[in-house]
Amino acid sequence: MNIDRTFTVPLDHANPSGPTIELYAREVTRGRTDLPYLLYLNGGPGFPSPRPLGGEGWITRALAEYRLLLLDQRGTGRSTPVTRHSLAWQGTPRQQVDYLKHFRADSIVKDAETIRQALAVDQWSVLGQSFGGYCAVTYLSFAPEALAEVLITGGLPPLESTADEIYHTLYKTVVGKNIAHYKRYPEDVERASTVARFLKDNTVLLPTGRTLTVEAFQGLGNLLGASTGSSRLHYLLEAPFDGDHLADAFLTDVERELSWASTAPLYFLLHEASYARGHGATQWSAQRVRQEFPEFGNDDPLLFTGEMVYPALFDSDPALQPFRDTAHLIAAEDAWPQLYDIDRLKANTVPVAAAVYNDDMYVARELSLDTARTIAGTRSWLTAEYEHDGLRVSDGAVLDRLITMLRREEGPGHAG
Template identity: 85%
Template sequence: MTITTLDRTFRVPLDHAKPDGETIEVYAREVTRGRTDLPYLLYLNGGPGFPSPRPLGGEGWLRRALTDYRLLLLDQRGTGRSTPVTRHSLAKQGTPQQQADYLKHFRADSIVRDAELIRQQMTSDKWTLLGQSFGGYCAVTYLSFAPHGLSEVFITGGLPGLESTADDVYRLLYRTVVGKNAAHYERYPQDIERAHNVARFLKDNAVHLPNGRPLTVEAFQALGNLLGSATGSTRLHYLLEAPFDGTHLADAFLADVERELSWASSAPLYFLLHEASYARGEGATGWSAQRVRSEFPEFDKDDPLLFTGEMVYPALFDTDPALAPFRETAHLLAHERTWPELYDVDRLRANEVPVAAAVYHDDMYVARELSLETARTIAGARPWLTAEYEHDGLRVSDGAVLDRLISMLRLGEGPGHAG
């Protein structure tokens, strides 16, 4: 498929409450199949803290989207070709407290206000929104703040809890992660002994990855983040096939582990704002994933060793060289008590924008129970509960997930369950 791309850049306020104050740049890539008469679809990807995907042209969901729309891929503020957040750029903000205050402007509320400002500059029409994962959180914020800018909304694996705390989210997700471990070990029973042996070795020996990061048991457990994708269990199994070289952990194994764990340098915002993406109103998250983990003592055993999921622990900022420069700032954000609201429940109950959402039954990153509750709250929302796909269903389904959601609105299908 031949696609045409166009680079667009926009100046937006750092703080939308101060439109005449400091500005930052936001980048977007417009993608078409040569037709400029189609309506716009804004794509907000997962995160927080990742740039929009760089299209190659053969992606199934991309082909499906370009059949009906001009696609706008937004590098959410702080990512990609937008004004970046890196250890160098953040250091220019001053003290750790000044850095934390700066980063409070990089959550979903600011991303949505960027998007609405961009829409007003690009078109007089409403546009369609597709939100994947964290992008779905942003979509619900958009429905709360600026529904007048939206003609329809598609959400894949990204319906957030509207009034839940970070603790509520992690209590549900830890249970799902336990189930993912059980399914993995049922599929690959030989991995039980292999993971146990690695954990025992790490307890008894100081091991470092090639980049100098200490490989602790907790860091090794973080490989469980793989288990939430379609091929993640298989990838973890292959990684565990030959972890030892005689009486030492194999160099090839350590290199593979580093590859899976070493994306902090390219996405520090993810680690800094992950728990903050759940924060609203009064109350600090207080390293919620770490605190709630204590309610699940099975993660502290090594027989069998349970891998963890999408949890950010404070020790990361002590042990990962890419995150160490952000340590003080991360702790300040974790203990920040005042956050803007992200959702307007009353407005969502009165919603008039057509919404279709894929809710993945065994989603390891977004709690299904909270997603379904939110779907019931948003007036007119059409949820599709499916066990056919994992969290990455949009990407791996060759366009089928997006096509299903489009059909649900075009054909007026009601709420559905599949798989």
């Protein structure tokens, strides 16, 4: 049974009498109102909660013990969205930045607290996937009294690392993902290099009119962090040419993999800013740190990139061009609040179980393990069995493992 719930919250929780936005959450239950709530915080930033189709293993597992609340985080889905039209209504690029600064994890946690109180819930459990795990740790930092337990999958955030330090670690992982892909599919080395050389010498437009540059083509490497991503990239590269031209079918497939800027602009605007917390401006950190890895500038072999947002995207992608000036101002913004209270996390008493994926391309393993050691009482599970999408593809096994870890009688610690 699904129940649609809507809530009105302040845009700025520090100014409750100011402008408001709407939040949407879908409550999924088996009809039992006596079960505790499990708030699900999705990955992103900028993506709505999943829409249940039936048969999702992790949802089935969750419903055995909880009422599941799937929140469309502010700016996404059926919550007041951030789009090129809605953002334009905010005024100048500077005014747009001031608006978007209210769409990070700290505001999402305050939204959750408003919802919890509206539902008259004393405490609830939280499940955070990827960026949702970052939000869960912010929740532990600033409102732990509201939490009965926290489960995190692929989302233990670096607590004190700068964006530069984070990207430096992630680029190394991305290099490893490329090596593993080419070892699995050696024929892709020449195929990818041939496409890159063609793009250097020719102007190629995707179906939406976006120019397919070498850098944009490298963005297909974002696939490599998913369980089936390497195979999907391989199949995409099977027949890239139609005679002397890039095949229409190939360009359509590339467009499909790269086109989500139109549905999730908030991701591109705030992805790098989600690492900013009192360290000053990020100044397009992913672009700057890339210069320390000159192998990404070669085309033999061509190395695909990962979850990095580059300023050129706001020039080449028609879906992102309306946000270009705003994106540059966000990169230069240095007034970001802290997202984590380290002292409070060290004194944490809320039960926490976290899955850390050994080869995670999006959240650095070693930094995640450092966080697990910092948050008192955390039971961490380091696994090479799943990639970053383990929650979704494991048919409930990942969530079941975390719940089981919390139910054990043994003391906290690493559950290797």
